[in-house]
Amino acid sequence: MMRLGYLFAFIACCIALVSPAGAHEIRPAFLQINEISTGLYDVLWKVPVKGSMALNIQPEFDPAYTLKRAGEEALLDGFAVYRYRLAGDQGLPGSVVRVPSLRNTTVDVLVNIALEDGVHYSFVMNPKDPQVQVPQTPSSLQVAKTYITLGVEHILGGIDHLMFVAALMLIVRGWPMLLKTITAFTLAHSITLVLATLGLVSLPPPPVETMIAFSILLVAVEAVRLRRGQTSLATRWPWVVAFAFGLLHGFGFAGALGDIGLPQTDIPLALLFFNLGVESGQIMFIAAVMALVWLLHKSVTLPERAPVAAAYAIGCLASFWVFERLGTLFV
Template sequence: MSLRSAFLGILFVTFGLFSTASAHESRPAYMEVTEIAPHRYQIVWRTPLLSGMRLPVALRLPETARNVTEPTLRELSDSLIERRLVELDKGLTGARIEIVGLQATITDALVRVQLLDGTYSTTLVRPSKPWIEIATSRSSLEVAFAYLMHGIEHILLGYDHLLFVLALILIVRRGRVLLITVTAFTIAHSITLSLATLGVVHVPGPPVEATIALSILLLACEIIRSDRGQPSLTAQWPWLVAFSFGLLHGFGFAGALTEIGLPQGDIPLALFAFNVGVEVGQLIFIAAVLGALRLTKWIKFPVFVKRHARLATTYAIGIMAAYWFIERLAGFTA
């Protein structure tokens, strides 16, 4: 067992222990504001549930806002949705909406505003600046940046997708083959992400999430088979396996994008920016892993760690994937 495998084992066994049981708990908050009549707005406010608890954030509308209808609440498995109809004498243009409590979290909020005259805006609100001032319109650059950042954050907080990429790194030993394999995975999930988001193909979310966990478990088993010298389809044709499973993972990415929606008039741009963000986040993760491996040239590990780290890492990936699979399977069969 190489020193690089040792470092990788320590790094990701630790990662596995500290990651949460559910792979997508860190979802962004989301607000949609639609002007349905002059100075009258339909507001949809979705806050994620983290381990069954509501994110401690709340909307603070301008003081001149009056409720036309009382807020209604609907609780889903992963979020709480509040709807209300409000009226402002001077409208929302130029007004400020605050997201109280966001500064105390690590969660962003995506805000979409559609005005009666057809203008719209899409803004990513961060904890460092927990408010939005409603403008008459947003530039295409601002829309692209918002969806780019959301794509990056989604992949970096999507532990199941990252574990799949990590498993690919473990089973592919040569740099050129790894590049081809990751490229195949990228192309595949880009295809299904686009098709699902545009409504061309529809696949229910819960079965997709369960099958994604199963794909990680199967890949962990393939690593064990390869290390034992047994025939392994993934070891022989890693790009083919990565492409096949990538089609499945693309539906998982699409589920996140569908939740926040796409801005009318800028759908191609937003979809492209989100896709690029996912790829940027994936490359950041791969670069971090490969960079950490290079550091092992200057780090000495005990013989026991060097001998068993790769196996321990593989089992940690498999155990986590098996847990997710059972949890998600129980969730949509209950």
């Protein structure tokens, strides 16, 4: 296991060194369409802001509909928010919703449609396929597909969460303990994700994001201490640390889900499949690391200091995040 530990470390180091400095930089755009009377709709369009500029993307509808601005643009939590009034002589089911300029971005669009009779639709558009035909009949399967996709994309785009998992690999000894540790992390962040999303508990995002970065730094420090022959609670029972900090990471997932939005008529289903998507993405990451471990184990011999180098790399990245996010506490 020790040689495999070096390989884990090398991979974690590479990931840390090539990671972008900020996590969750690109979030999905959000299109909410609410029918207020027959053929008349309120439209809410939220577009991620990069720097000081909102992405130049706009929704389009079939020629049978007229889309007009209904209010001024506003900035809210990193999004540019636009409101429209959509009118047409026919119902939205069967029509096409598109965002043509989405092809020039790396952003997905979550679309929620709520009709006056209580029927609800949810789906995702992506840059490769920036349009969708609204089905005549809504499907729970579509909601499940939409939110499991968003969950996978969120965790794979959340470099800080993946760095925490990578750091845990540096302090875990043996496959049984690795399984136990990852299970504890999964259980913990699932608990707070559900509680926070349902509004039963809440924490402000800036302290949560800062503490997530600090949790990565702490585990990286413990990895260095372990290679120096020192032990602690974290290295003896890493699953305890994974569970404790997993509760904190769950608030981060809940914050992302809050930005995305939930279909009000399918909250339990959407919440379940978003969480399953997060877990699927996490498993994909671990599986990818294991696959690289196997390949590297067959082809190269890593230096004995690889685990320490990896821990320092992850720790430096986490330190940058800590100081960067501390600034948001005083804004």
